Amino acid sequence: MAKAADRAKNPARSSVWLETNKRSRAARGGSGPAGLDRDRIVVTSIRMLDEEGLAKLSMRRLATELNVTAMSLYWYVDTKDDIIEYALDSCYGEVDLAAVLAADGWRERVRVLALEYRRMLVRHPWMSAVAGQYLNVGPHAIAVGGEIHKAIRDSGLPVSRTPSATSAVFQFVYGYGTIEGQFSRVAQQAGMSQDDFYTDSIAAFREEDQFTGTLEEMSEVLDERLSHGSVDEIWDRDFDYALDVLIAGIEVMVERGRAEAAAERGAQG
Incomplete structure (x- = not known):
């Protein structure tokens, strides 16, 4: 069997999905x-x-x-x-790849993938803590990663820039889904709805004299957010807008790259 100590010796090959581990079980x-x-x-x-x-x-x-x-x-x-x-x-495997494939154009595919990834992290808060500890080379993870790669590639970015753009979008989703999932779990453990937990937390923050100066700068934002009355609405609104910003940033970089390439061709001509 693959002992933990053996895995530590060669972490680059330590995965249940790699052939050495499959042979181990088959041999029994x-x-x-x-x-x-x-x-x-x-x-x-x-x-x-x-x-x-x-x-x-x-x-x-x-x-x-x-x-x-x-x-x-x-x-x-x-x-x-x-x-x-x-x-x-x-x-x-819960990521709806059929919905991704049905989306129109790379922008919508990125949006669907991002939303599906976020929902997965919220449903399973424990995932965030371990996703980076394993190679994630199982069939479902590879399929999702492949669709992410194709969506970003189809934006028109050069190969050298697609990993960076992928990180910008999906590391954001990872962080967002992690915080959302953990907030939901903390509220649940407190025996409260997310809305009540959020309202009580903000009220406690505002009642502390030590934060008075900070709150003068933040009061407008806090009031605006509390006016929605639903934490779920805040989660969705902030996520959608932030994702739009990231997609718009990819579009800008694609156009900048094309302009730089055209300028270079002109200089060579």
Whole structure:
């Protein structure tokens, strides 16, 4: 089996999706416990992660939830890392790629991908903490990444600039979805709606004398945001406008690149 120590020696090749790990499981032979399979393990893991977070997930607790012995899990996975990788990729499978393909033009494809990615992060707040810890080379993650690449490529940016533009858009989405998901979880843990939690938080902030000077500069913005009466509306409005800004920025850079290329051709002619 792929021990954690072995993975640490070669992190660039440490993934449940790479061939070495597949051979490890295939070599065991036989069949696993009746009524248990990898899909069931992954579905249960995602539910536990959504409800309780990463800290509570363990092979023992997962086995208890599945009503099997902990050793039964090792027919299908080598480590808890394997389970998290499978869970990550399964969540990427929630991205509606059919809706992406049906979108008209690269701008709308980027918007659909960004919204789908954001929703995925909000549904599964634990994802943000682990997405960068794994290679994310599962089939669903690769499919989503491929559509992101094609959408940005079709903007007209040169190959050397598409990774930067991709980062600008989707690192923004990652951060936005992370904050939104964590805010929702904190409100839920407090036994409050997002709207009540937000209103009470702002009120507490405003009642503190130490923040009086800062609030003089921020009061107009705070009043405007509180006037909406819905945190969900604020999330959506800010996200849509910020995404428009980023897409407009890509358009500007495409035009700038074309102008620079034309100027260079003119100078050479």
